Amino acid sequence: MYLDPHVHAVSRTTDDYQAMAAAGVVAIIEPAFWLGQPRTNVGSFQDYFSMLVGWERFRASQFGIRHYCAIGLNSKEANNEALAEEVIDLLPRYLAKEGVVAVGEIGYDDMSALEEKYFRIQLDLAKEVDLPVMIHTPHRNKKEGTSRSMSVCEEHGLAPGTVVVDHNNEETVKEVLDRGFWAAFTIYPHTKMGSERMVEIVKQYGPERIIVDSAADWGVSDPLAVPKTAALMKARGLSDEAISKVTYQNALDAYGQSGQIRAGDWLDAAAVDPTEKFEGSGVLRGGQPPQVGKLGNTPMPDPGSDNLIV
């Protein structure tokens, strides 16, 4: 049973959802990010946020995967000041919604003054609405960017235990853990972090406050990165408990502080969100068995069977 706390599912296919469900991914968190190119108006942000709490949530549910999201203004687009102001005004309406587990992903890209300005505004917002924060650390100048991200969080009075610092590597992890933040690692096939390196990090630092994610998006990335890394950890002799912590429980504990994600959402069939009606008249039809609560070995919906609306 896996929780992948960083997936840009809007850019993935239904094949990916099927493969994730079959591999035992029970829930994902989709942080708001850019689209690979900058948006030009606030309406594009609104439709994107609405998609994260609407259509994408439904699409995931059809494969038995619980979909949660983080809402925020990403660092790249924080550099368009006029647009950023409008997006900031929009955020409170989305942060109060069900299944929104964090403000994110926010932080630095170029470490510009505008990025810093909107990062700080959103940290205050997170405090105000009492949500955890998901930090995107920069791909360039990462070490300094990571360090500064944490310092700014501290300056704004956020408890390190409510902040997940993502996209770590061997160079950043020690400081993040030492300062009491959650340290997330994005497993990318070619860049960022590979599964082998991830195994070594967990061996060296132990499983406490370490989180593995795929950050699968429109680039070369692997939506099965979490289960695959777990399998490699098992083969390399890490304990089941340690594997469960870094691929499931730690993310649940970190984002569970929002009150918007609970294991019961997928474990307790009776607690399944009735508005999404997994059984009977809603998502699954034609005698198709519900996918929730029966993990890993359920028959997947057949995309040719007209049981899916996508």
Add this chain to the structure above:
Amino acid sequence: MTNPRAGLLREWLAERAVADALAWLDEKHGAIADGAPDSVFFMNYSAASRRFDRTPLALDESALRAADAAVPGWRPQAWEMMHTARAVLLCALPDGEAFAPTIDKLLDAADIGEQIAAYQALPLLTQPTRLVARAREGTRTNITAVFQAIAHNNPFARDHFEEAPWNQMVLKALFVGVPLAPIVGLDERANAALMRMLCDYAHERWAAGRVVSPELWRCVGPHADDDAIRDLARVLAQGDDDARAAAALALRTSPHSRAAELLSKHKELASVSRSWNDFA
């Protein structure tokens, strides 16, 4: 409460919710009714999820009768606490020029649960004619639970949709695989154009070798033309037990001269005692 239907909703919540949640709701209802900025309405409509959960109201017969008396055809048997609280806030919106645009703005940024609550509450709101376009927009969704919030147990479409959108809604219910029986006004709004659309749809399904919902024939029977009668004869000859029983039920409602003749050829179906609700 400005909208009398909100009183009924509040009464149901009062019997089930904790005092704190109810006090919160009364306070927000008051603020919105007094003309608070729409941001207050939007935020609290969302925040209702933090005070009320998804426990079903599980209304008893007398409550359901009261609902039907307040709004004929309104059947809130599947309503949940959270949706009900949100409906109370919707009912608080002042009945002015800003009313319909506020509903539009709400739904333009609503999550799935928020959409369900708003569409379920449509028959309780004032200015229904200004909400028809939004309701039609709601029936275009592919999120089945949202579609059902309008199509099922909700008299809004029966009371306010013209024939074309009504027919589209019924056909779409079949298309997305939700039952027809909970559609309020299904029999009274049956019409010849819908009959034709449904028979064409049945032919498409047959051509693809796929199952045709037996419920489809319910809206065909009363308006069946010669071609539709031939389709029903085909079902009687080739269908499975469910389909044959449905075709027999449909033929019983048909004034067509061949309907009785067909039924008499299939005496084994004369004793079918199923009702349309049995096919849902």
